[in-house]
Amino acid sequence: MCGIAGFLTDGIGPSHAAVLRAMLRKIRHRGPDETGLHLIGPAALGHTRLSIIDVAGGAQPMHNEDDSLWIVFNGEIFNYVELGAELLARGHALLTRSDTEVILHLFEELGEDCVSRLNGQWAFAIWNTRNRTLFLSRDRLGVRPLFYTSIPGAFVFASEVKALFAYPGVDRGLDLRALDEIFTFWHTLPPRTAFQRISELPPGHSAWVTNGHVSVKSYWDLPYAPPEAPSNGAGEEDRYAEELSSLLEDATRLRLRSDVPVGAYLSGGLDSSIIASLAQRTGIARLRTFSVRFEDNELDEGAFQNDTVRFLETDHQHVRCSNRDIARVFPDVVWHAEKPLVRTGPAPLQILSGLVRENGYKVVLTGEGADEMLGGYDIFKEVKIRAFWAAHPDSRLRPLLLKRLYPYLPQIQSQQPAYLRAFFHIDPADTCSPFFSHLPRWRVTSKLKSLLSPAVTAELAGYDSLAALEAMLPAAYSGWDPFTRAQYLEARYLLPGYILSSQGDRVAMAHSVEGRFPFLDHRIAEFAARLPARLKMKALNEKYLLKRCARRLVPESVLKRPKQPYRAPDARSFFCAAAPDYVDELLSPARLRKDGIFNPDAVQKLVEKARRGGVTGAADNMAVVGVISTELLDDKFIKSFTARS
Amino acid sequence: MAQIEETLRSFVIDNFLFGKSDGLSDHTSFIAHGVIDSTGMLELIGFLGTQFGITLSDEEIVPENLDSIRQLARFVERKLSENNMGAESCMQALSN
Numbered sequence: 001m002c003g004i005a006g007f008l009t010d011g012i013g014p015s016h017a018a019v020l021r022a023m024l025r026k027i028r029h030r031g032p033d034e035t036g037l038h039l040i041g042p043a044a045l046g047h048t049r050l051s052i053i054d055v056a057g058g059a060q061p062m063h064n065e066d067d068s069l070w071i072v073f074n075g076e077i078f079n080y081v082e083l084g085a086e087l088l089a090r091g092h093a094l095l096t097r098s099d100t101e102v103i104l105h106l107f108e109e110l111g112e113d114c115v116s117r118l119n120g121q122w123a124f125a126i127w128n129t130r131n132r133t134l135f136l137s138r139d140r141l142g143v144r145p146l147f148y149t150s151i152p153g154a155f156v157f158a159s160e161v162k163a164l165f166a167y168p169g170v171d172r173g174l175d176l177r178a179l180d181e182i183f184t185f186w187h188t189l190p191p192r193t194a195f196q197r198i199s200e201l202p203p204g205h206s207a208w209v210t211n212g213h214v215s216v217k218s219y220w221d222l223p224y225a226p227p228e229a230p231s232n233g234a235g236e237e238d239r240y241a242e243e244l245s246s247l248l249e250d251a252t253r254l255r256l257r258s259d260v261p262v263g264a265y266l267s268g269g270l271d272s273s274i275i276a277s278l279a280q281r282t283g284i285a286r287l288r289t290f291s292v293r294f295e296d297n298e299l300d301e302g303a304f305q306n307d308t309v310r311f312l313e314t315d316h317q318h319v320r321c322s323n324r325d326i327a328r329v330f331p332d333v334v335w336h337a338e339k340p341l342v343r344t345g346p347a348p349l350q351i352l353s354g355l356v357r358e359n360g361y362k363v364v365l366t367g368e369g370a371d372e373m374l375g376g377y378d379i380f381k382e383v384k385i386r387a388f389w390a391a392h393p394d395s396r397l398r399p400l401l402l403k404r405l406y407p408y409l410p411q412i413q414s415q416q417p418a419y420l421r422a423f424f425h426i427d428p429a430d431t432c433s434p435f436f437s438h439l440p441r442w443r444v445t446s447k448l449k450s451l452l453s454p455a456v457t458a459e460l461a462g463y464d465s466l467a468a469l470e471a472m473l474p475a476a477y478s479g480w481d482p483f484t485r486a487q488y489l490e491a492r493y494l495l496p497g498y499i500l501s502s503q504g505d506r507v508a509m510a511h512s513v514e515g516r517f518p519f520l521d522h523r524i525a526e527f528a529a530r531l532p533a534r535l536k537m538k539a540l541n542e543k544y545l546l547k548r549c550a551r552r553l554v555p556e557s558v559l560k561r562p563k564q565p566y567r568a569p570d571a572r573s574f575f576c577a578a579a580p581d582y583v584d585e586l587l588s589p590a591r592l593r594k595d596g597i598f599n600p601d602a603v604q605k606l607v608e609k610a611r612r613g614g615v616t617g618a619a620d621n622m623a624v625v626g627v628i629s630t631e632l633l634d635d636k637f638i639k640s641f642t643a644r645s
Numbered sequence: 646m647a648q649i650e651e652t653l654r655s656f657v658i659d660n661f662l663f664g665k666s667d668g669l670s671d672h673t674s675f676i677a678h679g680v681i682d683s684t685g686m687l688e689l690i691g692f693l694g695t696q697f698g699i700t701l702s703d704e705e706i707v708p709e710n711l712d713s714i715r716q717l718a719r720f721v722e723r724k725l726s727e728n729n730m731g732a733e734s735c736m737q738a739l740s741n
Contacts, residue, residue, distance in 0.1 A: 411683040416706045422676040423683045444682055451663055602663035609660065617684025623663075 002060070003030030003048040003509075004072040004146075005158035006125055007167060008134055008209060010042065020046045023163040029336075030074070030159055030509045036060050038070055043127040043134065047072045050362060050512055053080075055259050058098035064108060065093055068130050071107075073100045074159050075122035075144045076516070078254035083117060107135070112206055115219055119254065119521060123201070125157060134209040140220045140522050141369070142203030142496025143515075145505055148214070149198050155209050160506075161198055161338045165641055171197065172638050174597070174630075176456055181465045182340050183448040183626060187497025189468055191216070194339040194633065203496045220522070222491055223529045226479050237545070240535055243527060245549045251521035252278040255365055262516070263288040263356060264365040266308055266316065267566065268301030270543065270550060270558055271367025271376070273308045275518050277553040279365055280312055288361060289314040292352040295322045298408070299567050304558055311555040319355040321348040326573035327580050334632040336510045337502040341629040342445060342622040344568045350507035357511040364508075368499060369519030372491040373528035375483075375536025376543045376563060379490070381405050383437035383482045384540065386424050390431045393421060401540070407562070411617065434470055434477065437486035442466070447619040448626045451602045469493075483533045491525075570621035574628060575610045586631040595634055598627055650718040656692050657714065661685050671715040676708060686711075699724045 005023040009016065020037050024046045028035075031048030038045050038061040047060040053076065063070045077083070080099035083106060088094060092105045099120070106114040107126055112135060121143035126135045136157060138146045148157040149164055156167045164170050173196040178188045191199035201207055204220040252275060256262050264276040266289045280287045289309065294300040302318070309316040326347040333347045334340075356364055371377045382405060389398040399417040402424060406412040415423070425439050433439060452460070477485060500517075508515045518524070528536070531545065538544040542563055550559055574583045585591060587607050589600035606623055609615055615624060650671065658666045661680050668678075675681040681689060689711065693699040699721065710720040 409683075411687050414687060415683055416703060418707050419676075419683070419686055422708070443679055447679065447682075450665060599663070599665070602665055605659055605664040614660070614688070616688075617682055619682055619684070 002050050002074045003027035003159040003163070004046065004074045004123065004125060005163045006043065006045040006072060006127075007154050007156040008042050008212075009044070009154040016044050019167060020044045022166040023158060024048050026162040026166050027158065027160050029512055032512050034059060040070060040127065040129060041132065043070070043129075045070055045072045045125065045127060050514060052076070052258050052260050052363060052514065054096050054098035057096035058100055060100060062096075062098070062100050062104060064104050068128065069104055069107065070127045070129070071100060071104050071124055073103060073122060073124035074146075075120060075124070075139065076255075076257075076514070077102055077118050077120040077122065078257055078521075079117075079119040081257070112137075112208070112219070115206060119523070121517070121520070123159060132210075135206065136201055136209070137206040137219075138201045138203055140204045141491070141500070141520050141525065143500055143505065143517060143520060145501060146201040147193065147198055148201065148207075150212070150214060151197075155212065155214065161193060161195055162335075162637070162641075164198060165637065172641060173197075174634060174638060176459050177463055177465070179340060179452070179456070179597075179630065180449065180460050180463055181468075182342065184442050184446050184465045185469070185493065185497070186342055186445065187494060187501075188339065189465070189472060189493070190497070195637070203492075221474060222488060223526055224476070224480055224484050224488060225530055226476070237535060237548070240531060241545055241548050244524075244531075244545055247521065247524050247527055248274070248518060248549065249278055249282065251518035251524055252365065253282045254521070255516040255518050256283055258363055260362050261288070261360075262363045262365060263290060263359075263361045264314075265289070265352070265367070265515075266291045266305050266314070267367065268304030268308065268558070269367065269564065269566075270547065270554060270561075271370035271519065273312075273367070273554040273558050274370075274546070274550050275365050275367050276308065276314060277312055277550075278518070280314070281553075287312065287314045288359065289316045290352060290356050290359070290361075290364065291316070291318040292348045292355075293318050293320045294348070294568070295320065296569055299569065301564065304561060307555045307557045311558075317355060317359065319351055321351050321568075323569045323573040323576040324578055324580075325351060326568060327576070327583065330573070330628070331582060331632050331636070332510065333507060334629050335636050336506040337629075338506070338633070338637070339502065340626055340633055341502055342448065342626045344570050344573055344625055345566060346503045346507045347573075348568050349503055350510050353508045353511040353513040356513045362512065363514045363516060365516050365518060367519060368504060368515070368517045369495070369525075370543065370546060372487065372495050372499075373519055373525055374531075374543045374546045375487070375533070376546075377490060378405060378563065378565060379437060379441065380483055380486055380537055381540050381542060382424070382440075383486045384537070386426060386436070387431065387482050389421075389424075390426050390428065393426050393428075405540070408564070434473065434485065435466060435489070436482055438489055444619050445622060448623050451598050451606065451623055451627060453596055453599045456597055481533065483537070571610050571615040571624035574624060575613075575615075583628065586628055586635075591631070595631060597630060597634060603627055646718055646722055649721050650714055652696065653717050653721070654714050656689075656696075657681075660688060660692075669714070671718075672713050674708075675712050689717075693721065697721055697725060698728070 031050045033051040034049035036047045045061040061070050061072050077099035080102045083102045087105045115137050122139045123144040123146035147161050151169050158164050175196045178194045181188045190202035207216040266272050291305045293302045326344050329347050333350050385401045399420045535545045592598050592600040
């Protein structure tokens with residue numbers, strides 16, 4: 001796992017090495033073990049290395065046999081052993097044991113199609129000295145980040161935006177449409193980022209840069225099918241369960257390939273417990289596991305974490321995260337996330353990656369991806385219930401299912417059917433929406449936009465983020481059932497845009513820790529896409545097939561526990577006793593007026609409410625986090641951006 | 646009635662609209678305009694209790710009673726009179 005940076009420009013001079021070094025300094029946290037750079041013709045390629053595979057021989061930038069191809073690569077190709085054997089058999093000379101070299105030789109053979117053979121998580125750039133083209137690629141599901149921009153006379157790319165800003169002439173400005181999107185979906189719509197003129201290469205895409213022209217193309221998407229065919233017999237479930245078990249075992253086995261020790265996160269939930277169990281069965285005698293706990297009992301999952309630790313007999317450590325801890329690290333979290341956040345969820349995970357690193361570990365397995373691929377999220381249940389209720393809007397019994405779905409939300413438990421119907425959009429007009437599943441969530445989040453200043457609101461007038469998303473959807477989307485559509489929206493957009501980035505890569509790499517995600521092996525994603533929905537969620541039993549596969553892998557208590565979404569304390573982190581001073585400073589009317597993003601009077605009302613403990617709902621909590629994170633982002637990246645290691 | 650409406654209006658604007666009253670008329674539907682979410686309902690019901698001493702039964706928590714400033718004010722007035730609160734008590738509640 002590493003960081004990459006580079007550029008193409010007119011001629012290479014001595015100062016270009018200094019520029020590349022400055023870019024690499026900004027992402028040193030991604031690869032503190034080694035730095036490498038290579039200037040050749042118009043191309044400059046740089047790399048910060050976190051040495052994991054072929055520690056001695058895997059330095060980058062790396063070249064092929066005749067120096068015609070040069071690569072910088074961030075990530076892991078887990079099937080590099082098998083691919084390397086194939087390449088050797090076809091006459092390639094491999095000089096190292098690294099996965100990086102395998103990509104290079106595969107590219108020699110297959111060109112851009114080389115990515116179809118890769119099982120892994122990657123962002124890489126290959127410079128071809130012969131035809132002077134640059135090839136960029138990002139993994140299928142967006143585990144690893146890759147950003148780029150074009151300015152007069154240069155094309156610049158890097159693992160993180162902050163490295164792009166170190167290139168002279170790359171301007172820094174917040175993209176207001178990104179604010180609109182984040183204050184609706186929690187993420188931007190790729191290629192948009194939080195910054196003007198900075199693009200991200202979307203997951204499952206590659207790009208060619210030739211003579212200053214950038215051509216981006218999709219090479220993979222989640223292959224969801226039209227509404228499922230009827231069951232094909234009594235043995236169907238057994239066959240699917242067997243296939244999933246076998247895929248999971250192999251995905252975990254491949255992700256244990258490393259020349260440094262591999263640990264695992266344990267959240268106390270089903271998914272991470274399964275992965276830890278498989279890792280232990282597949283070869284690690286006594287797995288090191290790590291978890292985060294909360295001082296708030298309502299959010300703490302320590303009891304279930306301990307159940308798994310006892311069951312698997314792992315060597316476990318946890319870090320306890322207080323509300324104040326979240327506020328304390330939050331500015332650094334925003335620096336790493338590089339976008340406004342509406343939840344504090346990334347903060348505890350950044351503290352957790354610190355624990356991993358303190359213990360000398362660089363690599364952890366996690367359970368991310370199971371909820372998206374195999375039907376775990378409450379939103380999937382919610383859409384089933386809402387569709388069921390919408391068929392008979394006057395039913396008195398159907399609303400009770402929603403109460404059963406959210407036992408931990410008092411505001412839902414106490415609602416009368418008429419209000420539940422309104423809040424959950426049980427309306428025939430809404431059932432026709434392509435976004436039926438997500439309308440309640442997005443409308444609550446959109447309330448944040450009423451805090452924006454009149455100038456920003458005027459600037460955004462006429463921009464419809466839902467229409468922008470609708471224009472991006474694949475043609476087949478309209479033929480999918482609401483459950484599949486919801487899965488696609490989660491897996492294609494929220495997963496890379498928030499879960500794997502703000503809550504994944506960025507906060508793990510903040511402490512130079514690489515996450516590996518067996519559930520995101522593309523074979524499992526493809527299997528899950530063709531798995532009938534009834535086997536993902538049977539009635540309202542989430543991850544039905546996965547639970548079947550997990551029977552002997554995890555403790556009974558974890559297998560049978562109700563699904564608990566990962567949540568961290570939001571507004572109360574910033575308004576607790578001894579909250580850091582920056583909170584008052586950022587939220588002061590004078591500061592807000594000067595920055596011009598938010599309406600100071602509106603924010604003041606929110607702050608007053610928060611100070612008297614009145615911020616309890618999702619919208620207000622997201623508003624507090626949204627304002628603070630946006631102001632931090634504006635401060636760190638626009639106003640006072642400095643060279644920082 | 647006018648004073649009750651004003652008290653309710655201030656509460657709704659300060660708590661749910663971040664102080665921005667743009668477009669909120671006495672007849673604006675809280676549901677249709679996304680003024681109140683599920684948590685907001687609990688806040689509103691709590692406010693009716695602390696400000697006016699009104700306790701709502703489950704059957705009373707319906708949009709017909711609570712979905713606009715005007716509906717709310719009528720409902721509050723009716724509840725106060727059901728509770729035999731005289732004008733003086735009303736004024737006392739409003740001045741709290």
